[in-house]
Amino acid sequence: MNTLRVLGGIVINSVERLGRASLFLYEVLLGSWGLIRRFTLVVQQVYAVGVLTLLIILVSGLFVGMVLGLQGYNTLVKFGSANSLGLLVALSLVRELGPVVTALLFAGRAGSALTAEIGLMKATEQIAGMEMMAVNPIQRIVAPRFLGGVIAMPLLAALFSAIGVLGGHLVGVGLLGVDAGAFWSQMQNGVDFRDDIMNGVIKSVVFGVVCTGIAVFEGYDAVPTSEGVASATNRTVVYSSLAVLGLDFILTALTLGEV
Amino acid sequence: MVGRKTMELWVGLFVAAGILALAMLAFKVGNLTTVDVVDGYRVTARFDNVGGLKVKAAVTMAGVRIGRVTGISFDDKTYQAQVTMDIDGRYKNIPKDSSANILTSGLLGDQYIGIEPGGEETYLKDGDTIIRTQSALVLEQLIGQVLFNKSTESQPPAK
16 A cells, blocks of 8 residues: 555656646746847856867767777678778767767766756755846746757767767778778768758757756756755756667657658 | 856857868768759659669669659559659750669669660650669579579470
């Protein structure tokens, strides 16, 4: 009997949180509309969320591309098709690894920082103070962060993929001696703009909305104590990563149209 | 906290780099420059067997890509496959009696349509049908044929 009650409690709690999150997201979207006139707020957040994440994105993009080059070469050379290395590297980066790894890194680097920042604002009653001064905290605090994340994510993913391709080129052509012409021409023949690149861009936009959405909601919804902020930050990273990986499968299945 | 000017500069650099990366992906990695058929016209052709031909496969003439396959369907009156293709509007002077062949790039590569020009003075236009077609080479049938020929060859001639 008691277990049933606990189960019911869990379900009610999660549905309630989901409802709060939807309402919150709706308010954030409304708040974003008014931000067009005060774009400096968003620029600040693009700096905090995007530019400061740049280093980790570029370094991991480069190394992921280089590893793909090495691994792919060793597999392809067995089938005598090492010339397709460029295609392999570009397709895996543009379609999958670019958006997904960027989103995971983003959740760890920027999402957790967003949650902690907003959660601490709540814990130190800055948000309550704003409400007291008739400033809408969602519009002033949350919406710029949300928009900044949504703007930054596709750009970060594109940079990740681009530098990954360069990394693959570095290893494949520079180190392993794949022909540079074949590397690029096979890539250009095999990668379709609409099917592959736009697919990746759409994925990264969706991941941007989901990751920053989760981050700002967890921060805003955090229990205003140091423990509450800590567990909210934790939840941000876990939920964002799970959501990204799950959504990735759904989006891939939808765009490939084979399921 | 950095100054506002530096911050704006960094954000500007970041956005520009992101857009540049996207452009590089589109033009250098992808094939945005060659993919689209410009105000093309649609012609159809009927084949006895399309083999592994797929929608979006290339339509080529003299080895140069001039269009792509837009649809493959089965006609249950003639028991043939009906293939529609878009041909780039730049190439208007394809004779009406040209023949369409389904070819394979390499031994195991993708299948595509190759058009051999005919000799007529009238040209294909939107909605036309290519009459002369040659079906895909199905490897299994070929192997079967070779084996069949071998087995009939090796038997002693009947008297």
